[in-house]
Amino acid sequence: MTFEDIFETIEVITYFKDGKLRPLRFKWNGRVYKIRQLNGHWISHRGYNKQHHYSIISDSSDYFELQFDSSDFDWQVARVCLGG
Amino acid sequence: MNDVMRNDHSLMTTMRTIMHIDADAFFASVEQGFNPLLRGKPVIVGGKAEQRGVVHTASYEARAKGIRTGMPLFKANALCPQAIFLKGNYEHYRAVSDVFQEVYLQYTPKVEFTSLDDAYLDLSGAMHLYPSVEYVAKAITDEVYRRVGVGLSVGVGTSKLIARIASDLKKPRGIVCIQPEKEKEFLAQLPVDCLPGIGRIAKDKLTDLHIFKIGELARLNKRIMEQLFGKNGIKMWELANCQDRREVTRKIIPRQLSRETSFEEDTSDMKIIKGTLQYLTERIAKKLREEGLVCRTLSVKLAYSDFKRHARSKSMSHPSNDGKEIYTHVDQIFEEIHLRRIRIRHVGVSASNIEPQHYQQFLFNEQTRQELLNGAIDEIRERFGFMALMPADTLELQRKYRMDSHGYILHNPALTR
Numbered sequence: 001m002t003f004e005d006i007f008e009t010i011e012v013i014t015y016f017k018d019g020k021l022r023p024l025r026f027k028w029n030g031r032v033y034k035i036r037q038l039n040g041h042w043i044s045h046r047g048y049n050k051q052h053h054y055s056i057i058s059d060s061s062d063y064f065e066l067q068f069d070s071s072d073f074d075w076q077v078a079r080v081c082l083g084g
Numbered sequence: 085m086n087d088v089m090r091n092d093h094s095l096m097t098t099m100r101t102i103m104h105i106d107a108d109a110f111f112a113s114v115e116q117g118f119n120p121l122l123r124g125k126p127v128i129v130g131g132k133a134e135q136r137g138v139v140h141t142a143s144y145e146a147r148a149k150g151i152r153t154g155m156p157l158f159k160a161n162a163l164c165p166q167a168i169f170l171k172g173n174y175e176h177y178r179a180v181s182d183v184f185q186e187v188y189l190q191y192t193p194k195v196e197f198t199s200l201d202d203a204y205l206d207l208s209g210a211m212h213l214y215p216s217v218e219y220v221a222k223a224i225t226d227e228v229y230r231r232v233g234v235g236l237s238v239g240v241g242t243s244k245l246i247a248r249i250a251s252d253l254k255k256p257r258g259i260v261c262i263q264p265e266k267e268k269e270f271l272a273q274l275p276v277d278c279l280p281g282i283g284r285i286a287k288d289k290l291t292d293l294h295i296f297k298i299g300e301l302a303r304l305n306k307r308i309m310e311q312l313f314g315k316n317g318i319k320m321w322e323l324a325n326c327q328d329r330r331e332v333t334r335k336i337i338p339r340q341l342s343r344e345t346s347f348e349e350d351t352s353d354m355k356i357i358k359g360t361l362q363y364l365t366e367r368i369a370k371k372l373r374e375e376g377l378v379c380r381t382l383s384v385k386l387a388y389s390d391f392k393r394h395a396r397s398k399s400m401s402h403p404s405n406d407g408k409e410i411y412t413h414v415d416q417i418f419e420e421i422h423l424r425r426i427r428i429r430h431v432g433v434s435a436s437n438i439e440p441q442h443y444q445q446f447l448f449n450e451q452t453r454q455e456l457l458n459g460a461i462d463e464i465r466e467r468f469g470f471m472a473l474m475p476a477d478t479l480e481l482q483r484k485y486r487m488d489s490h491g492y493i494l495h496n497p498a499l500t501r
Contacts, residue, residue, distance in 0.1 A: 001121065001168050040118040040232065042179035046469050053176065055118040063121050081121060 003081045012066065012075040023054055023066055028077050033058040046071070053078065099264050100208045101217055101240065102332060104247035105188070105224065107201035108235040108256035111172050112143035114180050117233020126151070126167040133161040133169040136429070137346055140172060144256060177201075180232050187227050191220055196332045204244055206332035221259045229257075241267060243328035249278055268326050272299025279323050281316055289313075298324045337377060337438055343367050344432030348484070350389040352427045358415065359480040363492060364433045365414050366475060369407035372435065373462055378403035379435035382410060384417045387430035396421050403439060406454050407475070410435070 012026040025034050039055040049071035056064050063081035068074070107113060111129040116122045126146035131137040139160050142151040149164040160167065181200040188195045191214075194206035207220060214220050221238040228236055239250025240261040249271070250260040262270050276298055277287045289312060295301050301309075302324040309317035322328070343364040351357065361384065372379060383397040398417050404410055414433055464472050470491045485492040 001125075003168075003170060037120070039120060042118075042176055044175035044179060048467050053179075057120065063119050081119065 001081060003079055006077045006080055008077050010075050010077050033060060100242045101211055102244055102247045103205040103207055104239045104251040105203050106237050106251045108237055109141050109143050110201035111141040111177055113234040114177055115170055116143060122168060126164050128160055128167045129170050129172040131157050131171050133157060180234065183232050184228060187224055194332045196334060196336060204332045217261060218259060244330045245323055245328040271326060272297060274298050276301055279320055281320055286313060340434050340436040341368050341371055342432055342434030346430040350427035350429045355480045356484060357428055357431060359478050360431055361414055361418060361433055362411050362475055363478040363481060365411040366407045368433060368435050369405055369410050372405035373458060376441050377438050378405045378441045380437035382413050382417060383434045384414055385432035386428055388424060389427045389429050394421060405441060406458055
């Protein structure tokens with residue numbers, strides 16, 4: 001099992017409700033991944049801006065850490081764990 | 085020992101009720117809690133297997149294979165090649181620690197964090213609100229586990245000392261309450277090095293006197309302990325006799341603040357070494373200002389490529405939290421060290437003799453230009469991140485390290501507060 005730091009911008013379909021957001025699907029490297037399981041969410045701070053981190057398992061059973069920057073609404077794949 | 089542990093009824097509310105909560109294998113538990121693929125597998129946080137550096141935390145599965153905190157990563161890899169090595173993420177651990185704090189504060193306002201994963205709660209004035217102290221412990225551990233998947237071990241007693249020792253007895257996810265009247269008996273049977281302040285040297289001294297258990301130490305005359313260990317001897321004797329009146333205070337002044345890192349490869353490049361020292365100093369100064377503290381003594385630590393270490397300290401004429409002033413002293417200390425003709429693998433800076441910043445420097449307490457400048461720097465960093473403003477010399481490190489808004493991504497940063 002290997003972890004890689006990626007930090008690549010991605011497109012994400014997100015569901016907003018009650019001031020919370022939940023990623024549903026994302027496209028990375030030309031492939032669409034459906035989010036099967038949201039393991040957890042935490043927030044870090046970058047100056048005044050918040051960065052939301054989502055730990056997820058995709059439909060391909062791979063682990064990803066997605067990152068949402070509240071300053072520019074940019075989503076990134078921060079980390080990936082392949083070969084789980 | 086089981087007869088002194090109590091699980092069925094609460095402590096008397098008139099006595100102090102101190103709870104110590106410690107997260108089990110914290111960094112590894114966070115990683116396992118947020119990634120189900122890691123659960124049940126040996127996880128080592130500290131760096132990749134092929135990197136230099138040491139194990140910060142090992143999961144219980146890795147500990148079963150003989151992995152211990154502080155062990156070099158290459159050795160851990162040799163012992164447990166199937167382990168999953170992670171470099172760790174301080175921001176993530178801090179966010180989880182914030183969840184701990186949120187949960188603890190639901191039960192009492194008197195919470196003292198001694199590290200990211202370690203806290204004391206004083207429930208003395210709040211026990212009339214809950215059925216029992218076990219109820220509180222269980223509610224806290226359950227909520228934290230549900231929210232972040234981290235197991236907690238809890239110890240309860242009438243003092244910090246008892247609570248701390250108790251929390252260590254039934255790891256992982258244990259709740260141990262010591263009855264007030266049994267505390268002395270409980271303490272008496274433990275080895276002397278369970279007491280804070282008794283390290284290897286003190287233990288050896290006591291072993292020479294055939295004192296192995298805390299009970300034996302407690303029976304000694306207080307003056308003998310004073311003669312053996314000075315002022316600390318009296319403290320040890322008092323603790324051995326369950327005389328611990330230390331309060332749970334929300335904010336504590338750290339004894340020492342240190343920042344260290346290992347280089348990715350050993351170096352003799354003075355620009356990189358000094359740039360790193362200045363960067364580490366800048367981080368310490370920022371932390372001191374954030375907490376409203378100043379330091380008086382500075383130390384520089386070096387480790388050479390043959391693993392030999394060198395450290396040197398010096399005190400300043402007046403306490404300070406100004407990065408520029410502190411670095412001037414750090415640089416002086418570094419220059420005074422007679423460097424061996426051998427490359428350096430690890431550097432560190434530490435500040436000690438820390439005190440609150442309430443001294444009056446000038447008659448009319450006017451702010452110096454440097455204080456105003458530091459205030460402006462802190463405000464800019466608060467808004468745009470730590471790397472928004474950096475001393476020019478530290479920019480040399482860009483050659484070596486990637487950076488994010490929190491700072492340079494050092495090869496082997498300390499993952500602690």
